[in-house]
Amino acid sequence: MNFTVSDVIVESEIITSFLLTPEAPLKRDFVPGEYLLFESSSDEGDPIRREYSISGVRDGDIRITIKREVAPEQDLPHGVMSTRFHDVVKKGDIVRAAGPMGAFKLDRTSDRPVVLLSGGVGLTPVVAMAHDLAGTSRQTIFIHACENGRVHALGAEMRQLAREHENIVNHFLYRAPTAEDVKGRDYNTEGMISRKLIEDLTPGCDCDFYLCGPGPFMTAMYDMLHDMGVATDRIAYEFFGPATVLRPKTAEPNKAPTPAEGGPTVAFKQSGVQVAWDPAEQNLLEFAEEHGIMVDFSCRAGSCDTCKTRVLKGDVSYPIEPFERPGPGYALLCCCVPDGDLELDI
Amino acid sequence: MKQQLDADLSDPGLFDRGIPQQLFKELRAMDGLAWNPLPDEGEDAGFWSVGRFDDVAAVSRDPETYSSAMGHIQMYNIDDDALSARASMIDMDPPDHTRLRRLVNPGFIPKVLRTYTEVVRERAGRLLDDMLADGGGDWVDRISKPIPIGIICDMLGVPEKDRDLMIEMTDYLVAGTSAEPLDPTAYGNTTPLRLLPFNSPAAHGLREYARRLGDERRANPKDDLVSQLVSMEINGERLTDEEFTNFFRLLIFAGNETTRTAMSHLAIHMADHPGQFEKIKTDAALLDTAVEEVVRYSSPILYFRRTATRETELGGTKIARGDRVVMWYASANFDETRFEDAQTFDITRPRMPAHAGYGGGGVHTCLGAGLARIELKVLIEEILARNIRIEIDSEPEYVSTNFVNGVEVLNVKLTGDAKS
Numbered sequence: 231m232n233f234t235v236s237d238v239i240v241e242s243e244i245i246t247s248f249l250l251t252p253e254a255p256l257k258r259d260f261v262p263g264e265y266l267l268f269e270s271s272s273d274e275g276d277p278i279r280r281e282y283s284i285s286g287v288r289d290g291d292i293r294i295t296i297k298r299e300v301a302p303e304q305d306l307p308h309g310v311m312s313t314r315f316h317d318v319v320k321k322g323d324i325v326r327a328a329g330p331m332g333a334f335k336l337d338r339t340s341d342r343p344v345v346l347l348s349g350g351v352g353l354t355p356v357v358a359m360a361h362d363l364a365g366t367s368r369q370t371i372f373i374h375a376c377e378n379g380r381v382h383a384l385g386a387e388m389r390q391l392a393r394e395h396e397n398i399v400n401h402f403l404y405r406a407p408t409a410e411d412v413k414g415r416d417y418n419t420e421g422m423i424s425r426k427l428i429e430d431l432t433p434g435c436d437c438d439f440y441l442c443g444p445g446p447f448m449t450a451m452y453d454m455l456h457d458m459g460v461a462t463d464r465i466a467y468e469f470f471g472p473a474t475v476l477r478p479k480t481a482e483p484n485k486a487p488t489p490a491e492g493g494p495t496v497a498f499k500q501s502g503v504q505v506a507w508d509p510a511e512q513n514l515l516e517f518a519e520e521h522g523i524m525v526d527f528s529c530r531a532g533s534c535d536t537c538k539t540r541v542l543k544g545d546v547s548y549p550i551e552p553f554e555r556p557g558p559g560y561a562l563l564c565c566c567v568p569d570g571d572l573e574l575d576i
Numbered sequence: 577m578k579q580q581l582d583a584d585l586s587d588p589g590l591f592d593r594g595i596p597q598q599l600f601k602e603l604r605a606m607d608g609l610a611w612n613p614l615p616d617e618g619e620d621a622g623f624w625s626v627g628r629f630d631d632v633a634a635v636s637r638d639p640e641t642y643s644s645a646m647g648h649i650q651m652y653n654i655d656d657d658a659l660s661a662r663a664s665m666i667d668m669d670p671p672d673h674t675r676l677r678r679l680v681n682p683g684f685i686p687k688v689l690r691t692y693t694e695v696v697r698e699r700a701g702r703l704l705d706d707m708l709a710d711g712g713g714d715w716v717d718r719i720s721k722p723i724p725i726g727i728i729c730d731m732l733g734v735p736e737k738d739r740d741l742m743i744e745m746t747d748y749l750v751a752g753t754s755a756e757p758l759d760p761t762a763y764g765n766t767t768p769l770r771l772l773p774f775n776s777p778a779a780h781g782l783r784e785y786a787r788r789l790g791d792e793r794r795a796n797p798k799d800d801l802v803s804q805l806v807s808m809e810i811n812g813e814r815l816t817d818e819e820f821t822n823f824f825r826l827l828i829f830a831g832n833e834t835t836r837t838a839m840s841h842l843a844i845h846m847a848d849h850p851g852q853f854e855k856i857k858t859d860a861a862l863l864d865t866a867v868e869e870v871v872r873y874s875s876p877i878l879y880f881r882r883t884a885t886r887e888t889e890l891g892g893t894k895i896a897r898g899d900r901v902v903m904w905y906a907s908a909n910f911d912e913t914r915f916e917d918a919q920t921f922d923i924t925r926p927r928m929p930a931h932a933g934y935g936g937g938g939v940h941t942c943l944g945a946g947l948a949r950i951e952l953k954v955l956i957e958e959i960l961a962r963n964i965r966i967e968i969d970s971e972p973e974y975v976s977t978n979f980v981n982g983v984e985v986l987n988v989k990l991t992g993d994a995k996s
């Protein structure tokens with residue numbers, strides 16, 4: 231779909247927002263956390279695609295907030311799409327994008343407190359979440375880390391949001407404040423996000439945590455929350471593009487929590503993951519994959535035995551009848567669901 | 577004397593008007609399997625034709641008895657050096673097959689495939705709107721070809737400018753199964769054709785292309801499947817150059833020819849049965865069953881072959897070690913003992929019992945089935961959203977081959993409400 235750029239707002243030295251008017255109403259309202267997929271041609275002829283999170287809406291316009299990506303090393307090119315937005319795109323231009331889409335979404339059905347943790351320009355989707363949560367009964371703690379005031383985007387907007395809504399609390403960290411940055415006015419803490427800071431600011435582990443930022447930031451935050459004892463299905467994080475998840479990984483959930491009250495728990499022993507079963511899932515194979523556990527599979531239809539897995543504790547039932555059920559002590563994950571608490575040898 | 581059909585199923589000409597339904601009906605009605613001689617390969621050469629669903633499933637599910645690695649997976653035999661030169665996971669049995677499948681599986685799980693839904697929607701919508709503006713055209717060229725190749729190239733990381741080349745080369749692979757001789761020097765080929773998959777010089781072209789792209793990504797990795805395949809280690813081992821290029825060729829072929837075929841047949845069915853598809857607008861559950869029915873009825877891959885590793889028996893017929901066993905998916909999908917009114921196209925047909933459009937089950941079940949389902953589903957949704965009526969303008973032209981049920985040209989008239 232085409233969007234007209236209705237306004238360009240410089241947010242910091244390196245971050246700029248673009249307000250976009252869709253040519254036709256979107257198919258559905260966006261859920262905070264979702265992104266638009268932009269497409270643009272390049273000199274080589276290959277179209278370039280980039281996902282940019284929606285950082286908010288204003289009078290029906292969608293706002294995206296983009297950081298100018300400079301090359302990490304001298305010989306590498308600058309970010310093509312972000313440079314284009316910063317240097318070329320101006321008010322009145324037409325840009326092309328698909329969406330909204332994305333798996334990182336605010337779970338509006340939960341009533342737990344929310345902790346929004348962001349690093350750098352990763353704040354864009356969580357700012358949209360904060361706007362959505364403002365004025366609700368859910369306590370919302372917005373923790374944002376960046377270099378200093380010169381690159382801090384949307385700070386004034388978040389301060390105003392917190393002033394106007396008592397359920398929103400901000401905490402800004404600058405790694406290296408400049409002479410112009412005033413502690414208490416511009417930022418709260420110098421340095422990085424620590425475990426103690428999270429423990430002091432949040433009401434405990436039973437919150438919904440949303441993480442977004444550069445890779446190392448996310449890894450550090452994820453591990454920290456994990457060490458604090460936050461259940462993995464309470465942690466959702468931004469997830470861009472298909473290739474990112476092609477790398478086999480273990481125990482990296484990216485879903486907002488969807489526990490079933492009093493429902494069965496599934497433990498994946500070798501992966502060290504224990505999660506509440508989600509009754510909306512079709513089968514245990516997909517459920518494992520949703521939680522970042524890759525099980526060998528081929529047919530996904532009960533005919534090849536590739537996903538046959540040892541059951542250590544508990545039992546399964548088969549909503550879909552496989553060609554042949556496996557022997558006792560085993561389960562064909564692609565066809566079965568837990569029948570009570572379950573422990574699997576994967 | 578081995579029982580035979582009155583026709584030679586190795587003759588691509590038999591498939592020039594689509595699936596030879598009457599012949600397959602006779603095949604299914606036989607007590608055992610039918611022997612199909614291949615006199616060109618020798619006096620005793622030939623293969624067993626398997627036509628009933630249950631027999632196809634039995635072969636599919638038993639790779640220890642019916643091997644993909646021992647002989648060729650197409651009906652004609654090739655030399656051992658040719659077999660090893662072209663091996664990809666489709667020509668392997670477990671555990672080699674499992675090892676390679678593990679490499680690509682993470683890219684094809686539902687969680688990942690879902691992220692393509694909106695990309696397909698955007699692309700399908702744009703192509704449909706363009707075609708509506710012209711009032712019609714060749715559906716194969718305008719819709720069936722660009723959507724699947726676009727997605728598989730997105731996944732692999734093949735640049736936009738090379739996508740037409742990918743289509744051209746995979747078409748030229750299939751041309752290797754027609755009766756027409758191919759130019760052995762096309763795409764700069766110097767390898768003897770007998771060593772190349774489909775005996776086609778395009779296999780050389782795809783290999784060279786894959787090699788260049790692989791080198792590029794090794795030097796400058798991106799977020800795509802090719803970068804993953806050239807860098808990933810399994811138990812400390814990387815894919816060899818040959819394993820990688822064969823993998824690339826397989827994925828490009830399988831990711832575009834098959835879904836393309838289903839999309840072409842979809843248009844034919846929508847033209848023939850507009851009322852059936854109209855029902856989806858008020859009963860969304862029919863979308864899923866419609867997709868399955870389109871795949872069943874189109875049977876994009878007509879057959880694959882296995883080779884018996886030991887003496888065995890199937891459907892009452894004795895099979896010797898080394899015998900070729902050809903599973904006709906295109907027959908199994910119309911097995912009247914499995915599907916009620918099997919010859920009737922009916923989008924309300926229940927999902928179970930399952931069809932053999934993605935294979936007859938077992939470890940070689942189509943890796944991209946989930947992706948194909950998304951592509952077909954979204955295409956149907958976007959057609960319905962535009963109230964498009966499809967009218968066939970001229971008799972469809974089929975690809976001359978007995979391996980895929982491809983449509984070469986499908987001229988249609990389109991009316992409806994464009995969205996842009």
